[in-house]
Amino acid sequence: MANVPSHPFSPEALAERHGGSYRWWVLLTVMLGTMASIMASTIVNVAVPDMSHQFALGQERAQWLSAGFMAAMTISMLLTPWLLDRFGYRRTYAGAMVLLMLGGIGGGLGRNIDWVLAMRAAEGLAAGVLQPIPAILILHTFGRHEQGKAMGIFGFGVVLAPAIGPSIGGVLVEGFGWRSIFFVVVPFCVAALALGQRFLPHSSPGSATINESRRRLDWPGLVLLAVAVLCLLNGLVHLHDSAHGTAIALLAIATAGAAGFLVRQRRAEHPMMQLRLFGHHTFSWGGVVAFIYGMALFGSTYLVPVFMQIALALPPSQAGAVLLPAGFVLALTIPVAGRLADRYAFHRTLSAGVLLLAVSFWLMMTVGAATALLTITVWAIVGRIGLGLVLPSLNLGAVRALPMDLLPYGASGINFLRQLGGAVGVSLVGIVLEWRLRVHAGDPIRGFHETFFLLGLICMGAVLAAWRMQPRPQDPADANPPPA
Template sequence: MSSAGHDPHSLQALQARHGERYRWLLLLSVMLGTMASVMSSTIINVAIPDLSHHFALGQSRAQWVTSGFMVASTVSMLTTPWLLTRYGYRRVYSLCMWALLLGGLGGGLANDYALVLLARVAEGLAAGVVQPIPAIIILRAFASGEQGRASGLFGTGVVLAPALGPSIGGVLVDAFGWRSIFFMVVPLAAVGLWLSRRFVPTTAPGGVAANAESAGLDWLGLALASASTLMLLNGLVQLRGEGGHGAGVLLTLAGLGALSFVLWQRRLLHLARHGGRPALMNLQVFAHRNFAMGSLVAFTYGTALFGSTYLYPVFMQMGLGLSPSYIGAALLPSGILLAVTINIVGRLADRYPASRLVMLGLALLALSFGLNFTVHPSQGLAWLWVWIIVGRIGLGFILPSLNLGAMKGVPHALIPQGSSIINFIRMVGGATGVSLCAIVLEWRLSMHGARLGEVAGEAALQAFNETFACLALLTGLAMVAAWRLGGPEHSKG
């Protein structure tokens, strides 16, 4: 294994220069970059109506500013281990910060919708590569007794970005228009770039020198993963509309593409044992029970989280007749409470089994969905805030514990792969969740003789409650996998 030599910016040199506090400085550096990527993914939603009006877009074309970002970020997550091995932490991280910064400036200054989409794809590619990096650093740079605390601190910052983003973004869009949303990410990306020059090492995971002569990227695997993800998202979108036949074709092709991807990864894994090119997704991580169970939880959790993020605003606006500005202000306290909960639970994750914390979080989340039927406009909105807060507390128990529990027992050499894969699975679950919630909601509305877009009566409220009940059932099923996550952190990577 190659060494970092006398590079003054290697992991070993930076550790010697900054001492014990270095790992926290490194975590802060990557936390700001990840906050920028998370904010760029969520804040655009408040600008879609204004952007649609500016470019005279239909709803389906306008939604590609979100879908394009999601496809790009989901697929690029799988390239993170290869990029870090070949180019090292600093080059990869700095390139992503430049992509976010230029994407923000380019999107904000664009006078053509195609350029706006290009900026969003660039931001998505950068966001996907960046998001697995903090988990890799936490699992490698921190001792097992500190990993929960580090995860809690990191999670606090990352959750505050989407909690504060829409509220700030709504004010900016009202005052300055949709372009201001793109510019919001620029200061965070610029600070991330400055911190990367000081604290992010040039070395690859494990403290070894980056190896530009390492094996090439699995381009066929990346193409299969990209095509399958794109067809899945498009198929689900068509399933929500009138294109039932086209949706069936796309979903079938997505399934065949996913199967081809898995078979190709298995073949590359076999060839790699004889000196061949490494696989894009190292399937060996699934041989570890904790990781396999954690992946199931991550997919279900992503489905419930992203699905409810779509469903709550629709329910509050069309089911309860609340204004968008009121909804943004109302959701802000629960977002801040989520950030506080993550920080507290992060410390508990160092002392208690991840399975218990994740199961408790899933139980609270399922409870918040399942009891939504108690909310009714004629009885005030108190129960709505109670169940949203209960759900956010549940998320606070899941977020810092899931990665730690899933990666328990995974060898250190596979940690970059494991972090990328579990983030990829969570994002695929999230993309699926939004469409599934929309499909179930429209189905239940039609069964009750109501339509989306109308202010809801009793029948439509019933349809919303049944959709929330489906989310509760799905979240409850994830507890079975969470129970198998294992015990306290005793195993060594």
């Protein structure tokens, strides 16, 4: 007689109960949750003007509708390994989905801006916990020959969220007011909760059971991380204005907080970030790629729409229409890239993707007031093809060779570094753009071109780092077999 798994919601019991399609149900479950978190992140941007008018917000206050979400998300990413170890996949996922849903409902019902900002922070905390979970589950649930395909399908669904989110948000704001956009996440959360209760295992990564007393949360490390991230983001914001003394003080505190966090991680019994991850060749270079890639990706997300509306004088609707085909190309590229990640060395597809992203930035330097919209669309598509090649290869390549006990930390660490790079990239692009526009006061297009050139150079740094991710079998740190 076959052995029956001891827990009805262990991975083995669930796979036996649901048959060969079980792994795809797991993929759908985590994809819906991630789509909800991304939707919450991006859809609010279209409502900022209406909210600024209602609450009489200045630009510095209004930007925290996005910056507060990003800060909370960055901080909570490193909590995922501890939550999974103590509560398991099922309860961690359910808790994050409930928090995301309550944040959306609370934001939509908010009567003052402080409450709305608090709800945005709650959504960001939930989104940060959710981000590393899909990569961990895909590596645990799918065989090596299907991991790239699964990551590609996951990416296809996830990139649709930011592609359609602003369009849906614009219609809702125009028809029902800014409050309506906060409720968009609710149906996604309800569906993800229902699927999670049915298909996600009760266990924690690498273990058939969970032990709620196994390890304590590193509270000092969490506080130091929060201080470092919040002071960094605030300091970068103040670099845009005349408060340079405040900016320098905040950045100094951020540096001290980051140094304290690293010292704490080295000494803590149960650290939030396992520094021994960086002893693994592919992860350490993957972290460099993730940080630089985050800078370029988030920086360009800010720069391209501003370029088309300010330098080219396109109306918002037309600028969005120009970028829409590139969004669909990205969604179609990612599944193909996932299959390539199963067949070819990930450092090759990763390098090719970042190189295409750099080329797209440099091609934007040829765009002027007389350039046809079709040309701009083609240049944007080149960049989106590059993004599609990067996502599956980076998520898998950086963590695939890690031993089982480090897998949750690796997935959290890569997402954390990419998000941190994004926060730095947005501020860096804003600072450089403001500087170059001031230098070229009579020729704004030239100021934008020089900023695009900088993004291309940043991407070339990621190309070099991606090529260094080439696995070295002779290195014991990279010789660990992937999970089945």
